[in-house]
Amino acid sequence: MINSYFIKKINNEEVLYLNFDFSYEFSSFDFMAKREKIQEVVRNFIRDNKISFKGMTVLLVSGGVLFGSIALNNPNFTGNPVNPIKPIESNITNDDFVTPNESIILDNGDSIVINNVKDDKEVVQPKSDKVIEKSIPKEEQKVQTKEASTPKTEEKIQKNEVNTPKVEEKNLDKEISTPQEVVDNSIYVSVRRNGSVVKIELEDYVTGVVGAEMPASFNIEALKAQAVIARTYALKANSRGTVLSDNESSQSYKSNDQLRSLWGSSYNTYFNKIKEAVNSTQGMYLTYNGNYIEAVYHSTSNGKTEDSRNVWGNSFPYLVSVESPYDNSNPSFLKTINFSYSDISKKLDIIITNETNFNINSKTSGDRVSSITVGEITLTGVEFRNKLGLRSTDFDIEKTEEGVIITTRGYGHGVGLSQYGANGMAKAGNSYKEILFHYYPGVSLKSL
Numbered sequence: 001m002i003n004s005y006f007i008k009k010i011n012n013e014e015v016l017y018l019n020f021d022f023s024y025e026f027s028s029f030d031f032m033a034k035r036e037k038i039q040e041v042v043r044n045f046i047r048d049n050k051i052s053f054k055g056m057t058v059l060l061v062s063g064g065v066l067f068g069s070i071a072l073n074n075p076n077f078t079g080n081p082v083n084p085i086k087p088i089e090s091n092i093t094n095d096d097f098v099t100p101n102e103s104i105i106l107d108n109g110d111s112i113v114i115n116n117v118k119d120d121k122e123v124v125q126p127k128s129d130k131v132i133e134k135s136i137p138k139e140e141q142k143v144q145t146k147e148a149s150t151p152k153t154e155e156k157i158q159k160n161e162v163n164t165p166k167v168e169e170k171n172l173d174k175e176i177s178t179p180q181e182v183v184d185n186s187i188y189v190s191v192r193r194n195g196s197v198v199k200i201e202l203e204d205y206v207t208g209v210v211g212a213e214m215p216a217s218f219n220i221e222a223l224k225a226q227a228v229i230a231r232t233y234a235l236k237a238n239s240r241g242t243v244l245s246d247n248e249s250s251q252s253y254k255s256n257d258q259l260r261s262l263w264g265s266s267y268n269t270y271f272n273k274i275k276e277a278v279n280s281t282q283g284m285y286l287t288y289n290g291n292y293i294e295a296v297y298h299s300t301s302n303g304k305t306e307d308s309r310n311v312w313g314n315s316f317p318y319l320v321s322v323e324s325p326y327d328n329s330n331p332s333f334l335k336t337i338n339f340s341y342s343d344i345s346k347k348l349d350i351i352i353t354n355e356t357n358f359n360i361n362s363k364t365s366g367d368r369v370s371s372i373t374v375g376e377i378t379l380t381g382v383e384f385r386n387k388l389g390l391r392s393t394d395f396d397i398e399k400t401e402e403g404v405i406i407t408t409r410g411y412g413h414g415v416g417l418s419q420y421g422a423n424g425m426a427k428a429g430n431s432y433k434e435i436l437f438h439y440y441p442g443v444s445l446k447s448l
Helices: 035-048 202-213 220-240 256-280 341-348 381-388 419-427 432-439
Strands: 002-010 013-020 057-062 065-071 103-105 111-113 142-146 157-161 188-193 196-201 284-288 334-340 358-363 369-374 377-380 395-399 403-409 444-447
Touching (some): 002 035, 013 035, 035 065, 188 202, 202 256, 220 256, 220 284, 220 419, 220 432, 334 341, 341 381, 341 403, 358 395, 369 381, 419 432, 432 444
Parallel strands (some): 013 057
Antiparallel strands (some): 002 013, 057 065, 103 111, 142 157, 188 196, 284 444, 334 403, 358 369, 369 377, 395 403
């Protein structure tokens, strides 16, 4: 945890600088809450390394940044603790520190060993504040990055490994900068779950949506396209201050535990596949004229997607009818439902018998029913679908003596990306970008 140290005199008092591996124990750092623990660690380090330190103030450094100070209850200290905000400049490097177990040459020619915490050898302290030169050449500093596990609530922190550095004189009149706070720059999405609104980190949310909304067995490029759409949907909701639900009224979302229950023994395989799709498109979203698009999508088209104005009355240049030839790969592309005359009469709120006529008056650009007349009433295809709970507005009607047989093609409103169509395109060799630009013509792909 403590990689190295050095001692400087400031205002005629000794100040101990300790170089911490910040990622080891303080990656979620609450200085006041852990002050007693830090003091214990520091005292043990001083004792175990037999460091001759008669001061009271200890400055904690990581990666050249001063992130805090503590005042030890040192009976040998008779002065006032050094002000931790303004002793010297914060331009501290690993070259300033002495590494435990390092063999060094003092300015008077003596050779000493600074012991490791687990070593019992005697320690000789430098007899001078002058420059101490190392007996071996300085090696290049190694930098490793430790990434936080999900959920991503912590900023990534660099771990600096010190390789037998040397101590140099510093200008004691310069100032140290104010300790810096660790800032979480993550984006969070508000989601209503089990009656409460919770905050979920954006990329974790996207992972849960892709797992809930698209079969994990789909091609990776289709999953990537779904990830971009789910992220766009969430970002637009955030920009409006909208609280999302975790069901199909906005986007379905499942936690890791729910996905584990859904996938069973295939959980690791499927979860890693979806994380790959999300990570490889991290931060990417769709815009049109600089604004988030209406990122709508559906399960299965009928061979063409639908124009948004035929479903909701609003027209968008990127939500128009396009060819979607792979949708019939869905095993339930065709679906047949039987209604008795009594049942369909209740649902449409009119009396229907075997003498009642069903006339399809017109179809949309997406080959779906635009208008239908049943007996003496006329409904839009969307109204008819909603009243009967049909899978699609592309349907055929057949009358029998007992009732009505309705056969639908596709599943969903038909606007935007078709998930089964996207999977078919991916299998045919199309990338997620090609899929997105096909189903949302004229849009731009941006990144946070």
